[in-house]
Amino acid sequence: MNIQTDRTSFEARLRKIGDELYHDKHPFHILLHSGGCTIDQVRAWVVNRYYYQSRIPMKDAAFLSRVEDPNLRRIWRSRIEDHDGREEGTGGIMRWLKLAEGVGLDPDYVASARGVLPATRFAVDAYVRFVRDMPLLDAVAASLTELFAPAIHEQRIAGLLKHYDFANDDTIAYFKHRLSEAPRDVAFGLGWVLDHAQTAKEQDAAANALIFKTQVLWAQLDALYHAYVSPRHIPPGAWHPEEGLL
Numbered sequence: 001m002n003i004q005t006d007r008t009s010f011e012a013r014l015r016k017i018g019d020e021l022y023h024d025k026h027p028f029h030i031l032l033h034s035g036g037c038t039i040d041q042v043r044a045w046v047v048n049r050y051y052y053q054s055r056i057p058m059k060d061a062a063f064l065s066r067v068e069d070p071n072l073r074r075i076w077r078s079r080i081e082d083h084d085g086r087e088e089g090t091g092g093i094m095r096w097l098k099l100a101e102g103v104g105l106d107p108d109y110v111a112s113a114r115g116v117l118p119a120t121r122f123a124v125d126a127y128v129r130f131v132r133d134m135p136l137l138d139a140v141a142a143s144l145t146e147l148f149a150p151a152i153h154e155q156r157i158a159g160l161l162k163h164y165d166f167a168n169d170d171t172i173a174y175f176k177h178r179l180s181e182a183p184r185d186v187a188f189g190l191g192w193v194l195d196h197a198q199t200a201k202e203q204d205a206a207a208n209a210l211i212f213k214t215q216v217l218w219a220q221l222d223a224l225y226h227a228y229v230s231p232r233h234i235p236p237g238a239w240h241p242e243e244g245l246l
C-alpha cells in the first residue's frame, strides 16, 4: 500500500468511528433536538454540559504545557481564546452562560459547577487527564470528535429555534460560533494526526484515542438520561429542578 492510500484509508477509519460512535445518536440528543425535552431536562443538560465547556480550555492548557514546538503552540492556543475570550465578557464560556440565563438558570450557579452529575465529572476529568498524560498524538486524535460536531451543532440550532421559546440569537450564539471555530481546529488536527500516525501502532493508538473520546461524550449523556429522563434517579448532591434558578 502506498503512503497516500494508507493516509486515505486511515482517515476513512477515523471517520467511521464517528459515524458509528458519536453522541449525535444518543437518545438524549434526539429528544433535545426534536423538542421532546421539558425545560428542566434542558436545564439539566445546560448545567452538566457547562462542566465539559469549562474543562476544554484546561485540557488545551495541559496540552500546550507539553508541546515543545512553538508553531504547534501558536496554532493550538486559539482554542483557549475561543472559550475564554480575549477580554472579559467574551468567548464561549460566556456564551454558554448566556444560554444558561436564557433557560432561567442563575449563571453564577451554573459556573459554580455545583450540581454536576458524578458521571459527568468523572468522564470530563478523564478527558483532561488523558490529554495531560498520553502521547501528543493520542491527545490530538482525541480532539477529532470535532470532525462530527458541526453537523450536530447545525441540528441543534435548527431544533432549538424550532421547538423552544428560550431559543434566540443570543441563547444559541455558542453553537453559531462553533460552526466556524470547530472546522478550523479540526482541519489542523486531522492533518496533524494523519502526518504523525505513520506506523500501524500509531494509527491504532490514534483510533483508540478517538474511540475513548466518543465514550467520554456518550457517558455524559447516559448519566443525564438516567438522572433526568428515565428512570429519573437523581444522584445525591446533583442538580434538582428547583435549584439554581434566576
Ligand SMILES: O=C(O)c1cc(C(=O)O)c2c(n1)C(=O)C(=O)c1cc(C(=O)O)[nH]c1-2
Residues within 6 Å of the ligand: 056, 142, 143, 144, 145, 146, 147, 148, 149, 152, 153, 178, 217
Ligand atoms: O455540542 C457538541 O456535541 C460538541 C462536541 C464536541 C466534541 O465532539 O468533543 C465539542 C463541542 N461540542 C464544543 O463545543 C467544543 O468546544 C469542543 C472542544 C472539543 C475538544 O475536544 O477539544 N470538543 C468539543
